[in-house]
Amino acid sequence: MDSLQDARHIERVAALSEAADAAAPLDEATLMALRDPERFRSWVDGDAVALLVDDQLSLVVAPEARGTGLGRSLLKRLLDELGSGAALDAWSHADHPAARRLAEQNGFERVRELWVMRRRTSLALPPLRPPAGVRIRAYTDADADDVLRVNAAAFAAHPEQGAMDAANLAERMGESWFDPEGLLLAVEATPDGDGRLLAFHWTKQHSRSLGEVYVVGVDPDAQGAGLGRLVTLAGLHHLADLGVSEVLLYVESDNAAAIRVYRDKLGFSHAAEDTHVMYRRSL
Missing domain, CATH: 3.40.630.30 (Gcn5-related N-acetyltransferase (GNAT))
Structure with missing residues (x-):
């Protein structure tokens, strides 16, 4: 072949x-x-x-x-x-x-x-209440450079996601599932309009019944303000409004802080069989 x-x-x-x-x-x-x-x-x-x-x-x-x-x-x-x-x-x-x-x-x-952690959308979601000075809105083409900047900073140590560049971003956005309304941005709300991008949540709809927390990125300079939970919650509301019955996400098994948020604050759970394993053969 x-x-x-x-x-x-x-x-x-x-x-x-x-x-x-x-x-x-x-x-x-x-x-x-x-x-x-x-x-x-x-x-x-x-x-x-x-x-x-x-x-x-x-x-x-x-x-x-x-x-x-x-x-x-x-x-x-x-x-x-x-x-x-x-x-x-x-x-x-x-x-x-x-x-x-x-x-x-x-x-x-x-x-x-x-x-892989999963959540049924039949579970009630907390209300979405952005703090003062923060606005949640959907992505536009003018946001591409800011998304790449925050993504690179947020995933600097991540072997896959951190390598996303403009070409890869465009490739992903060329997929049939991409919807700019499902890429939610938390931006500074200033008197003159939107300020810098603080965090984003890129959602994905796999089918009529299944959605995904695809990527959540928070600018390291904005960490500690609960923005990760905020944009995740915004995306969950968006997916629930689309009518999916289940939302999944992927998280490193040793990321205890993220797991606590997903499990204790947002209602996700993990089953043992929902585990992906990486094996390595070194030099």
Whole structure:
């Protein structure tokens, strides 16, 4: 297969896996990379597929082909090709025992957990009351540079979100789900109009019934004023008004402060099976 054929095959196997597991095996950034043959490398063995985007490895086996050793042999093939010195990260987008065994057998260590937390919109939301001097409004094209500035500062230590640049922002905004009304900004309210951007909440609607707290960013210079909770609450009201029945979000398992806010202040909960795991093979 050529790269584009590989990409279509990978998408097909990923869709079969998602239908069986109720968890998507490829994240958004990986799916975007599949559109450009220059952005990924791929390996295919029947209904076992693998791809490499930068140093991020994804390996997916279609449900009907599992338990046959296909995944193990494909991983060995690509590791042999990459060489023993290749440093790799690999996500299991659910804490699969098979992924855990495969990781252990090939020198990958468990280094990171990402929780999915969920909230039913049937739960009552607190009222939205911005403090004096702060206004909540929707995004406009004139806000792009400010969103990138706050995003870079808020996620300076984040390995994925912090790298968003103008091209990636435009790519995300080109997706069919993007709605500028769902990108909510907390800005300084001044006598002359809006001042600087303090925080933002980018929501996403996956379907009629499912919404997401996609990105919440707070300018580090504005932290400590409750703006993260404020913009999150604004986004939850927006998603509830759209009629979704459930909202999900992703949060690092060791981010205790954020988890407390999501759980204790906003009514989100986490189930053990809603855990994504990153494995790493170091040099």
